[in-house]
Amino acid sequence: MILSWKNRRALNKKNSNHRFCEDLDAEINIPTHFRCPISLDLMKDPVTICTGITYDRENIERWIEAGNETCPSTKQVLNTFDQIPNHILRRMIQDWCVQNRSLGVERIPTPRIPVSPFEVSEICSRIARATQRGDGSRCVELVRKIKNWGNESERNKRCIIENGTGCVLSACFESFAGGGDSFQKHVNLLVEILSVLSWMFPLGEEGRSKLETESSLRCIIWLLRNGDLSARQASVLVLKEILHSGETGIIPNTLREIEGVVEALFYLIREPISPAATKASLMAIYCMISSTAKNKDKITSRFVEMGLVGVIVEAIVEAEKSVCEIALGVLDEICNTKKGREEACKNGLITAVLVKKLLRVSNWATELSASILWKLCEEESVRIEAIQVGAFKKLLVSLQVGCGEKMRRKVKELLKLLNVYNNGLDSCSCVDSSVDFKFLKRPS
Known part of the structure; x- marks a missing residue:
């Protein structure tokens, strides 16, 4: 099949008018077996399913997640949803891209293998053991690995969320946030946990309860007031989720006893650091002043005074x-x-x-x-x-x-x-x- 592949190249300037020649269009013959049967686009991460047909991973995953249980090409019922990377075909596609580089074709990068539920469960177990030992350094390494997995793809994020990571990270956060001001020794770990938790909500009841404790909330507010930009953003995103998903009235009463929460949220709006942080701050304030808590008028009055x-x-x-x-x-x-x-x-x-x-x-x-x-x-x-x-x-x-x-x-x-x-x-x-x-x- 012939697919129009537009090759946009601006040529050297001509004369003193700085005019450019028109862009060139080149037609490239893309081999049929390099194209995904679903999208008909060049495959970036070819995988083979149980029927022997190869698809681009993103497309076949979207097909399966939509509730389909048959092969899109053969209509056979899938006995298993396993996807085996087709490394040989992927290398052939990469070689073909290199051969056509002069025509504007970019070489597809070698895809990373998606994280598996087993890997997520294993790293969660390691975090739990390191938390029990009080080994903050080891926890930092493991949490950053989870963070890197999540940054690779949305599929990895879903796998991480679905395998109980939120509860483990919340327990780890509560453990290192306790003990008065001693949590300041583990600021890097606590910030890394919050940055991961910020895209894992809503948490289950057990995980949320770990973040709703007084020690956890005090730590979050401290980071909100004293942390760097990334720490403040992660803190306000998590605080917003805690307030939004918590039982009405209970969390605002807890926050009333924590010094500086009103000031921290106010300054994030007066001196914004990002649109996401501003929205989260406004939502957190809304939850605090619209709750059924008896002290909401006092909190509102404080915001007004500021x-x-x-x-x-x-x-x-x-x-x-x-x-x-x-x-x-x-x-x-x-x-x-x-x-x-x-x-x-x-x-x-x-x-x-x-x-x-x-x-x-x-x-x-x-x-x-x-x-x-x-x-x-x-x-x-x-x-x-x-x-x-x-x-x-x-x-x-x-x-x-x-x-x-x-x-x-x-x-x-x-x-x-x-x-x-x-x-x-x-x-x-x-x-x-x-x-x-x-x-x-x-x-x-």
């Missing part, structure tokens, strides 16, 4: 969709408290920013923005400003295009409040509530 309202409003202005939604969720929870509403009303940007996000980011962001406006419109100054920046028209449109019953009630109440100030403004009073806006589509 200036979280202003930081969030500034972050929302240019935030991407997911960050914007989480930030609005945090702001909505803050405005459930009197102190939070008072601080929000003092912010000169908040009304304009909230109106800007209506019907612009997503349905959820629109509902949150309307909810916050509804809470802040107790103040007359906010109602007047909302009219001036076009809130009436946007709220009317959101009501016409459809919204949930809870939001509908809030929007109607908001429109009644704003209509008092709307009569004198021609730009808004010209909008008739009977106009049909069904042709408008809200953002997905």
